[in-house]
Amino acid sequence: MNLKFAYNRLKAMKLGIVAVALAMTTLSAQAQQEEHRNPNVRLGQKALLSGDFKGAVTHLQKALPAEANDPDVLYLLGYSQFQSGDFKKSASSFDKVVALDAKNSNAFYYKAKANNLLAVSGEEKLNDAQREQLLQLSIADYSKAILINANDMKLYQNRAIAYRDLGILKGTPGKAVHSKDVATDAYNKAIADYEKVLSRDAARKDIQTEIKKAKVYRDNLK
Numbered sequence: 001m002n003l004k005f006a007y008n009r010l011k012a013m014k015l016g017i018v019a020v021a022l023a024m025t026t027l028s029a030q031a032q033q034e035e036h037r038n039p040n041v042r043l044g045q046k047a048l049l050s051g052d053f054k055g056a057v058t059h060l061q062k063a064l065p066a067e068a069n070d071p072d073v074l075y076l077l078g079y080s081q082f083q084s085g086d087f088k089k090s091a092s093s094f095d096k097v098v099a100l101d102a103k104n105s106n107a108f109y110y111k112a113k114a115n116n117l118l119a120v121s122g123e124e125k126l127n128d129a130q131r132e133q134l135l136q137l138s139i140a141d142y143s144k145a146i147l148i149n150a151n152d153m154k155l156y157q158n159r160a161i162a163y164r165d166l167g168i169l170k171g172t173p174g175k176a177v178h179s180k181d182v183a184t185d186a187y188n189k190a191i192a193d194y195e196k197v198l199s200r201d202a203a204r205k206d207i208q209t210e211i212k213k214a215k216v217y218r219d220n221l222k
């Protein structure tokens with residue numbers, strides 16, 4: 001199975017693997033013949049495309065450090081870690097991808113999303129300052145992805161979520177990181193990003209609802 005083919009399928013899917021069976025059946029004969037030289041990468045690809053993300057992580061990790069400079073292998077590892085719920089390791093893997101491929105907007109997207117999920121996860125033993133730092137990193141990476149691909153509306157929508165989460169964190173009275181001014185600014189930026197998405201598709205009821213909620217949160221800050 002061709003690594004570039006599988007990698008490009010994941011980039012095209014963007015939001016996750018759907019219709020795995022279809023993905024398997026649409027692999028061309030040529031792609032199946034052009035197998036990666038590393039057997040662990042081949043096993044990782046097979047596991048990933050069958051939906052066995054934890055198995056894919058196991059095999060792809062075994063392919064390191066031999067493939068540590070291959071951004072495609074690291075992308076597949078980061079994606080598998082993300083789908084397995086290991087957001088900390090996923091963010092680290094995607095950080096390595098963008099270090100090797102600075103124009104990979106999808107890697108920035110997943111790195112940002114993983115850090116956002118880490119920041120709001122109650123399972124992570126993080127203080128509020130650490131959560132704020134992760135949210136700022138998430139926003140920065142979404143912004144980098146937007147510079148690469150300004151027409152991808154999911155980047156604006158997810159950056160809006162990160163801004164909203166920052167607003168919630170900074171706008172909660174009693175927290176050491178509390179700042180009404182910063183929270184207000186975060187909500188305003190979230191609203192601007194949501195409105196960007198809405199300008200492309202005015203029928204998005206979910207985005208209309210998020211804008212209303214963000215405005216209520218902002219207007220009730222103390």
